[in-house]
Amino acid sequence: MSQNNDQENTPNNERNQSPLQTENAIFGNEGRSLKISWHNLNYTVKAKYTNEEKQRLGVDQKYYQKEIVKNASGYCQKGDALFIMGSSGAGKTTLLNILSDQISKKKDTSLEGQVLINDSIKVTSDNFGSFAAYVTQDDYLFESFTCEKCIEFAARLRLNLSKEETASRVEDIIEKMGLQKCRKTMVGNERLKGLSGGEKRRTSMAVELVTNPDILFLDEPTSGLDSFTAQKIVALLVDFANKGKTVIATIHQPNSEVFQSFPKLLLLMDGYTIYQGETMASVDHFKLLGYPVPEFSNPSDFYLKEFYISFERTRNEEDKMRVLVDGYDKQIHPQIEAGMKSTNYDEVTEKELLKGMTRAGFLLQFWILLSRSTYNVFFHPMIIKFKTVGVLTIALVCMAVLWDPGEDREGIRGTIGSFLFITATFTFAPIATTVRSFSAEKPVFMKEYSNKTYGLIPYAISNSLVEIPFESTYAAIFAIIVYFSMGLEIDAGKFFIFFLAITMNSFC
Incomplete structure (x- = not known):
């Protein structure tokens, strides 16, 4: 098969590269002929x-x-761009x-x-x-991440490279995909202004291209885009093929x-x-x-x-x-x-x-997923607000309902009932917030897990550990408001037991 031997004269091609990068440089024609x-x-x-x-x-x-x-x-074959209609x-x-x-x-x-x-x-x-890599029709990206962070975390999870090599790979991808102007822009969603449709599409493609695949599959890459943006995406795919990739895409x-x-x-x-x-x-x-x-x-x-x-x-x-x-x-x-x-x-x-095929090991997967989950929680403009407002609302409702039941027989019975009410309330409230946050993350997880990007165990452990400080903080806020409103004994040890019970209950 004839191959184009011209090299791209960019600064990125002159960098010192790892053996993996040297063997198959991004968008270059040095890759395998498959x-x-x-x-x-x-x-x-x-x-x-x-x-x-x-x-x-x-x-x-x-x-x-x-x-x-x-x-x-x-x-x-190498250099082909086949569009299925x-x-x-x-x-x-x-x-x-x-x-x-x-x-x-x-x-x-x-x-x-x-x-x-x-x-x-x-x-x-x-x-x-x-x-190979597969780009789905929908853009499965963390809405709180910037374009650059989406690509960076994908590279860290999928490539067992040093920090410097990973940064170089991410920089190359951003440059080649024309994402320099939006690299610090949040992905966003219907309520949060962020990347445009074309920028999201290119970011999704960039996430898959970090592994430098020989063959790229895409399901309707122009779906939902205007004609001008669709033309730019197709031109980009044809350019991939001209530089040595094999592109197979459906299009409507x-x-x-x-x-x-x-x-x-x-x-x-x-x-x-x-x-x-x-x-x-x-x-x-x-x-x-x-x-x-x-x-x-x-x-x-x-x-x-x-x-x-x-x-x-x-x-x-x-x-x-x-x-x-x-x-x-x-x-x-x-x-x-x-x-x-x-x-x-x-x-x-x-x-x-x-x-x-290079993948991060178990411990590295765990550490990267922990970093990613922490970043997602801290930088998502709605997660912390939603959980804080939720726990304050529940605490204030409990305070109003359970206010100082007294110390007589009826008061004691009321206190016991209050504990049952608190247990039920602080069992299901965290579940609701967890389901809400995971439902937004589920499409990304399903795509990455099916691609064998990481295992289920490091994902589950990392997500659980990220929740500990936040759930503990919410439990402390709830305990401070409710404990003293119920007229319970002011004792540090007993308050700590109450707080610990609330915290453990939220993790059950």
């Missing part, structure tokens, strides 16, 4: 018939096997998830075929991180300028591959099959509208699909098969491939 190929992929899921489908098809059974991807084959339900994301081994493998699903690296190494979740309804910038296109229709090759050559291919793109129209709009299978699956649509699939099998597929055989790539064993 080919990813997929062979006869078929993916089915167990689906439920709707009442309309039962009536239309005249069936009585409740479930059927729905084919999502059908007999798909193809390949990508198709109408809704065509199987774009499913195919991408199969190639990246992110697909669901439940008992109600069936996957046939192979996805290989260099024709011999099967792609699995165990080796995926050694050569690009404008004409974005579409024409695609180097390669893979078009799906109802799970079938109906085109794969140079993007603009698709116009001539479909013209020969009797589906010419109207003059002055956007080919992508025409493809999505014309090559769509409706819910009713009309006979005309079925006939059209047969023509397109037959045209692909006769004209395109032989070229793909020939290309697979003629592609050159580096000879590499799975053991050598796995050398590219």
Whole structure:
């Protein structure tokens, strides 16, 4: 395979780099020449018939096997940027998830075929991180972090490098992704002003690029972005490919300028591959099959509208699909098969491939996660405020309800009841705040854990330890307000026992 040997003349390329960086510099062309190929992929899921489908098809059974991807084959090599298109339900994301081994493998699903690296190494979740990265459609970032902190913590967790090397890697990523102006800007959310949609997208890509993957998978990277920002994102991906990466991305309804910038296109229709090759050559291919793109129209709009299978699956649509699939099998597929055989790539064993996977050890994972959780709590503008207001509200309500019950029999019974009320209140209140904070963090955790960035144990321990000083402080505030309002004996030892009981109760 021909390779571009030009080097980028930037100061970052002149730095003293570790062996890992020297072997495969970020966005340079010194990386490994890997080919990813997929062979006869078929993916089915167990689906439920709707009442309309039962009536239309005249069936009585409740479930059927729905084919999502059908007999798909193809390949990508170093320097390729392949964009997968198709109408809704065509199987774009499913195919991408199969190639990246992110697909669901439940008992109600069936996957046939192979996805290989260099024709011999099967792609699995165990080796995926050694050569590839996956950017999800949604931006899973800590909303209280700055752009720079998101990238920094990702680098510290995923790369077993020194502090200086990590800082150098982060700096390179920020520069190459064009994030210098927003590096200190908070990610934000619907209520907190922060990064723009395009900046969030580039930050998500930067987080995955810290491992310097040979192959980059992206699920609809332009989703939710305006046409200008979408064009910039696609141009960035094409630039990655030109500098030695392999880019495979799904994309939905690009404008004409974005579409024409695609180097390669893979078009799906109802799970079938109906085109794969140079993007603009698709116009001539479909013209020969009797589906010419109207003059002055956007080919992508025409493809999505014309090559769509409706819910009713009309006979005309079925006939059209047969023509397109037959045209692909006769004209395109032989070229793909020939290309697979003629592609050159580096000879590499799975053991050598796995050398590219570097992760922090258990203790380092724990320390970094502890630092990250502490940073998240301190710098999130809402977490401390929400918890402080919550504990003050509960304490003041308890003070009003439990105020000095007295020392007679009824007062003693009231005091005992007060302790039960306090126990119940300070058991469920911390749970509510913990659930609220974890629900915001859950998408990030699920993505990182599925990518084997860290283990469950260091994550759980670090999060629990971060809560100790905060929960202890809230317990102290609650104890001071409630203890003295109940008219209990003013004794330091007894107050400490009360405070300790409240604190331990909050951790149960």
